[in-house]
Amino acid sequence: MNDITVNDLSFRYADSDQLILRDVSMRVREGDFVCLLGQSGCGKSTFLRLMAGLEAPSSGSICVDGQPIDGTSLERSVVFQDYGLFPWMSAGENIVLALRQRFPEKSKAECRDIARRALREVGLKDEVFGKYPKSLSGGMKQRCAIARSFSMNPPILLMDEPFGALDAVTRARLQDMVLDLWSHEERKKTVFFVTHDVEEALFLATRIVVFGQSPSQVIFEKEIPLERKPSRKEMYESRFIMDLRNELVGYINQDVLSHVED
Ligand SMILES: Nc1ncnc2c1ncn2[C@@H]1O[C@H](COP(=O)(O)OP(=O)(O)OP(=O)(O)O)[C@@H](O)[C@H]1O
Ligand SMILES: [Mg+2]
Structure with a gap:
């Protein structure tokens, strides 16, 4: 099993005073497709670097199957x-x-x-x-x-805005492809996928996590309990998904307002 637990993870870069992540905790089951959202600069790439073992926590830990991550591994790509x-x-x-x-x-x-x-x-x-x-x-x-x-x-796949600069059609094709690849082997791969696109997150994720700002904490987390991923059409017709979309956009807007308004 490759369940992942993040326990009160805090992090600052060695050459900086700025705390980037503060007390981030989450539990992710093997086979989850986790989409991470949050404003630019909030620490999403930093979080993936910690997951990859390219950086070490300042405090707290990330454990895979109960073992703290200690350095990089070919098991996490x-x-x-x-x-x-x-x-x-x-x-x-x-x-x-x-x-x-x-x-x-x-x-x-x-x-x-x-x-x-x-x-x-x-x-x-x-x-x-x-x-x-x-x-x-x-x-x-x-x-x-x-x-x-x-x-x-790899059993754990870390993807940092992988479709960042693509047109809508190529992006949709690659989303389908990633879901298809992820579904191989009865969904044993655990994916962490950073995106700024709420629709993309709703389409791909089994779990959505939103990071706040300065220092970053988890401000929203929701599981999408679906037996199988819906088609795009089904997604737009699903009351649950559309309610979640509104809730998610609300959280993100609230975070934006708290940072851009005096
Ligand atoms: N090597 C580094 N040394 C010091 N500070 C860094 C380093 N890398 C990133 N930072 C700082 O950490 C913070 C988080 O950066 P990070 O790249 O994790 O953000 P992000 O959420 O991925 O943003 P984006 O959505 O723009 O990709 C920023 O303030 C950034 O300046
Ligand atoms: Mg980034």
Whole structure:
């Protein structure tokens, strides 16, 4: 089981006096799809860095299956806000490198096959394998980063605004793709997904968490108890989801007002 418990987590960067996160607590079940919302600068990426083990808590802890996270692990893969692809390697080689680390027993040829399949799964043509990141569009780079993370098949997947700069149609396609990939293996993957888009969160999440500001705390948390994810049409017709949408927007607006009005 990969249940995650965040216990009174507080964090400040070593070279700064500013407390970024204060007493953040949450419990996440294995297989949950958690969408994190909150204003720019509130600490969402910082929270994912802590989840990834790239930073250590100033106090409190994050435990996976009861064990505190202590450093990075190939069991937790990150799709970074800036894609995190090495510019000196082709898209395919970026994926192969990650696969070789994750599956040292597999040959390079096997890893190349998995990488090609992963690129196809995110809707990219085979020729993308040999292209360098600088010759790919933002959306293609995002898809490569997603392909890399999913091909590593980690039990915990951390995604930082992975669809940030995409048009609505590509975004909708990738949302479907991520849900599809997440649903493989009876939803055993736990996903943390940062987004600014309320509709996206409602469509993807089984649990929605909103961070407040300065220092950040959980100001809203709600489980979406659904047997299966609804279609977009069903979502807009669901009273429960639309009530939740209004509640969520209300919380976010309240937070905005408390910071922009004297
Ligand atoms: N390496 C760092 N050293 C010091 N402070 C940092 C560092 N990285 C981020 N911060 C600060 O931590 C705060 C939270 O930043 P973070 O990137 O986590 O926000 P975010 O919620 O992801 O914002 P966005 O929605 O814009 O991506 C900001 O005030 C930022 O300036
Ligand atoms: Mg961020």
